[in-house]
Amino acid sequence: MSYIRFRKHYLHLPYVVLGLVEFGVLFAIFSLLALLLAPLGLAQLPTPPDLASALMFAVVMSAGTLAMGGYLAMVQETALSLFLRTLVAYCFIGGLGLTILYFLFPSADPGSTGLFWAVVLASLSVLLIRLVFQRVVDSEQVVRRVVIFGAGDLAASLLEEYQTNMRALGIRIIGCIADSPNRTVGDEQLIPPPGDFYRFCLRNEVSEIVIAQQERRSASGGWLPVPDLMECKLRGIAVTNGIDFYERELKKVKLDMVHPSWIVFSDGFKASRTRAFAKRLLDLTLSLFILLVACPFMILTALAVWAETGRPVLYSQNRVGMLGREFRIYKIRSMRLDAEKDGKARWASSKDDRITRVGAFIRNTRLDELPQIYNVIRGEMSIVGPRPERPEFVSELTEKIPFYDTRHYVKPGLMGWAQLKYPYGASVEDARHKLEYDLYYSKNHSLMMDLLIMIQTVEVILLGKGVR
Structure with a gap:
């Protein structure tokens, strides 16, 4: 599983791990500076390092990254834009946030020299971590290989979203299996229906099957290999409804797939x-x-x-x-x-x-x-x-x-x-x-x-x- 659901909101596990690693590095940098600079009189850092001050530094800098959308944007960015985004997040937003907090809590202030070196080292360290992360997430060895069951408008829409957004999430859609003669997906993206779905998934290292059929009760509705899909799910290969896949990966609800029963029976839309x-x-x-x-x-x-x-x-x-x-x-x-003198x-x-x-x-x-x-x-x-x-x-x-x-x-x-x-x-x-x-x-x-x-x-x- 490459995601977790926290308070009903889906979080991609690689980015959660990245955030925790960065938080630990930020905490460690502040603490290390206390051990190195304070004895030399170069910064107003307590020795041994104050836990609350290091924690404050790590929290504010991590919030700066979130504020600049740093996590979800980084895989799609060049090294230069990644550097600029990190610089703004740490030097501007993080620095401003820490300045305000140090004004309210002067005892936590490491001094201008200590803060300068903490921000510089944090920026360089985190930038290096993110460059490594880019390569790891985009590596074929760790990506999730997905096959779409369906080749109509919904499958084509999903493929379009994949090209623009999903590749950055460590997903590889290997193709579509047509469920009816009416197809929107191009021939180059079609996969012949396998005789044994489970063996097909094993051979192609497929970790998830996404069901993106057109309305099956319509005249163009296609077949659904329920026994094969049951076997895949029971043997550890995820089988996901297209609307749930959209929601989980893109944080939105695909309107073309919504029907009243989904709203009624879904785990959500609850008033409290x-x-x-x-x-x-x-x-x-x-x-x-x-x-x-x-x-x-x-x-x-x-x-x-x-x-x-x-x-x-x-x-x-x-x-x-x-x-x-x-x-x-x-x-x-x-x-x-x-502006609206005609009242329209x-x-x-x-x-x-x-x-x-x-x-x-x-x-x-x-x-x-x-x-x-x-x-x-x-x-x-x-x-x-x-x-x-x-x-x-x-x-x-x-x-x-x-x-x-x-x-x-x-x-x-x-x-x-x-x-x-x-x-x-x-x-x-x-x-x-x-x-x-x-x-x-x-x-x-x-x-x-x-x-x-x-x-x-x-x-x-x-x-x-x-x-x-």
Whole structure:
């Protein structure tokens, strides 16, 4: 098994191991510096090393890597981009985080010299570990070999995702076994149906069979070799439904495979009063803290908007919230006053000429979203959840996209899983792709997943990802 499920969220085991190894190295580097530099008077490090200080250093630096999306991006990156991402994670995010903590806990401060060498050694050591990891994960000796049973649209879609995303996860799809004469997959990717499935898997070192059939009850529905698949599963070869494979590997729900019975019987989509209370308590605590910290930035942003385009500085729109209830959302205005002078709702587009110069900056940095803290305090939104959409768009999307209403069974949020995984949505097709991530969040959301989303949103803000 190459993954674990922690609090309903799937984690790939190689990356968990990598994270633990890096954490141990970071802890060891800080402790080693205490033994080497402190006796020479080159750093304010305690000897023997203080456990809490070393632990603080390792936690903050690891959080910096998570914040920059370092783990899942690294296999697809060049050595240069990996170096730059590590540098930003450690020198900027990690350094800033440690500076704030040392201000609050001065006894843990190793001094500027000690911190400098700790960050430098940590960056070099972790970069070396990641370069080795890239080669190991991509090695044919450790990859998971997968065969797809099915050769229709779903199998073709899975192959497309494999080329763009799954190879980085240590997966090799060796081909597809057609289940019917109606095929979408190319001949070069087809495998003749084996006479003995288990022997075929042994010969080709297949560790998993993914069932990606079209609807079997339709006219084009194909055959399913149940006895062969049972034998494979009972003898240690995983047999996985296509929708579960998508969810596990890509952290989204493939909409084309969703049917009502899957939602009803799946292990997820559970409402919990205890969790709702804990989430509300966390929302109030964080929103009040953010309001306190962000208040000066909101004032400066409001003054900049007023100086460029005058009043009003704020604007509001109706949005659809939990259980379909409409509420009024508040933002700092980033568009011209006549952005929708005809009263018709329009998607924002790339290089939208309605966006002002100040508006472009505050949209990139998400400063325009800060007034929504008020909506969080009122209980209309959460810190984490699917982004709320305008009623005009919801009516259209509900008609065109199956299961679109399911996203309204979770409270909308300031930040969300779909915002991390997919760029800004400006069409029905974009909304369809984002719903796949919203469904994954609705099914598997937990406080731990919310924390992960909060940390990773730092990369979205710093790099201006998904903005229009």
